[in-house]
């Protein structure tokens with residue numbers, strides 16, 4: 001399914017291929033949270049997006065045809081979390097455990113089966129807007145991707161959510177803590193860095209969980225952030241990062257301590273920069 005990519009990357013001489021200007025500008029205006037940054041960062045985002053498109057394969061389901069605009073919309077949003085994680089090749093290593101991106105027209109009903117503590121198996125269906133599997137493909141609902149320019153007001157973004165799971169799972173476990181650089185935030189050892197990250201995350205996760213309980217059980221004020229973030233700490237990491245990347249002003253008001261933590265990780269200058 002790479003025909004769309006060849007279609008525009010082969011229009012220019014080898015080595016000078018690029019995302020066409022009109023396509024890029026159309027993407028930036030559809031998703032304003034991408035364009036709210038300086039010229040140098042935008043140029044890096046465009047470069048990352050191009051390389052991402054070279055490395056990944058898109059598959060539409062249920063008759064959905066992946067157009068250039070769809071591929072660039074997904075790729076550019078997927079590259080936002082890794083924008084400052086080093087030069088292009090190094091940054092894209094965060095996503096090198098998979099190739100396929102499966103795009104459904106809308107939400108998908110997934111069949112689940114769980115065994116409870118007394119051994120009873122419960123079968124149920126779950127509505128999914130996206131899914132990321134360790135070492136496997138990322139699945140996305142195109143309806144949600146396309147609406148992400150406006151849903152940024154609520155801090156919602158399905159592409160960033162799933163790709164944050166990928167970053168979280170890079171060390172083999174989805175636990176709300178990505179692999180951290182050595183001496184992260186002045187930590188003496190990698191273990192101490194990880195401990196400190198998880199402690200800060202847990203404080204905010206518990207606080208947010210309490211707010212969600214207040215809302216759902218006691219008709220409290222609705223949370224600005226998607227209550228799905230109260231499911232588990234890895235979902236809290238993914239949900240809060242959506243807001244961090246698409247609506248920094250509201251996110252910094254709601255989670256001032258996480259802004260400091262996330263800035264330290266996602267804006268860390270690479271040693272090889």
Ligand SMILES: [Zn+2]
Pocket residue numbers: 161165235238
């Ligand atoms: Zn999730």
